[in-house]
Amino acid sequence: MSEHVTACIDGSGYATAVCDYATWASQRLEAPLTFLHVLDNHPPPNEGDLSGSIGLGSREHLLEELASLDEKRARLAQEQGRMMLEAARERAIEHGVESAKARQRNGELVATLSELESEIRLLVMGKRGEAAHKASEHLGSNLERVVRALHRPILVVPEAFKRPERVLIAFDGSKTTCKGIETLAASSFLQGMTCHVVTVGAEIADVQAQLDWAVRTLEKGGVDARGEIRAGEVEPTLHAYQQEHDIDLLVMGAYGHSRIRHLLVGSTTTGMLRNTYIPLLLLR
Known part of the structure; x- marks a missing residue:
């Protein structure tokens, strides 16, 4: 099984730079390129179980509405991820990569990367993900956990690409x-x-x-x-x-x-x- 340059794509401001650095690394290493988007199925923060707050009579109807909203949110997140992956793949091809794969997985990022570790030659990640604090002194919690868990080289990139010399x-x-x-x-x-x-x-x-x-x-x-x-x-x-x-x-x-x-x-x-x-x- 060949080892890929694997780039973690999400909705953060780092996504374009992750794409460009991964493309650059793939070309230098002459290694295949894979873009990965992981959908975390946990509900967003501050969205608890509302069933206990629902009164008699309307309870069943509201629970059905909540379930429907969750399904719609999951479908939208999945479609958004697919669009980001396709945009990254097209950008890489425009910049000279012969082909690039797009991969979407459900689950938790660290567990997913650990599962795929044998296929990774180099992992490319942004300094922070889309859910992290925006201040520059804060690191994304996923980044720290990924570095602890994986035994592969990790290229952590800033928000703008510059070809290293x-x-x-x-x-x-x-x-x-x-x-x-x-x-x-x-x-x-x-x-x-x-x-x-x-x-x-x-x-x-x-x-x-x-x-x-x-x-x-x-x-x-x-x-x-x-x-x-x-x-x-x-x-x-x-x-x-x-x-x-x-x-x-x-x-x-x-x-x-x-x-x-x-x-x-x-x-x-x-x-x-x-x-x-x-x-x-x-x-x-």
Whole structure:
């Protein structure tokens, strides 16, 4: 079974950028492209069971009306999803993808993606979904849960597409980032782009040796790579480097090197996701 670039499409303001970044990634990886829309069958918030508030006599009629409204709402949501998927598929084909699949599923997003995980080579998602808070410091709850649950690379994208040309890999020598370096070197994903491999830490022999290995590995794969060690706190140091070199794609491991090795909550990953305005590729 072939692995696809899978793009999660919903009604958020990120949908167009998700489509365009997924199209770009599919072309670079020479991998098939699938657009996925998941219909959550749970009722919208603040819509409780009204049966207890319905008086005698009219109760049966109103329950029938409520059931009919639920059915209409479900049909409309399904049709809206189909229209979004078809628009994304047509946009991808217009931008040079030979073919793209559209897939609609009923259920919960994380459970659906977990079920499809073996078919996913790269998952593309917006920073927030249509139900998330609009403020930039808030992440969509689905995004955090997806990153926890899946063991596939995840490309988290901003609201506007810009074709990446300069890449920053945050390299900490961990198994995750070493495996990521080897995977990226063996693929066509970084070909033709300038790749900056940056380690935040002390400039000592062991750290330099690890960084040299990462740069050599990428260069053997035909990637234009350069390495640098910088002192300081991880997040502000990476942001400063990003701005200095006009970086337009950030790559980092989902797990950090902190004492509490938990994913996302309170971690460097969360801070980078919240505060960066460029796409972030999370390695697993």
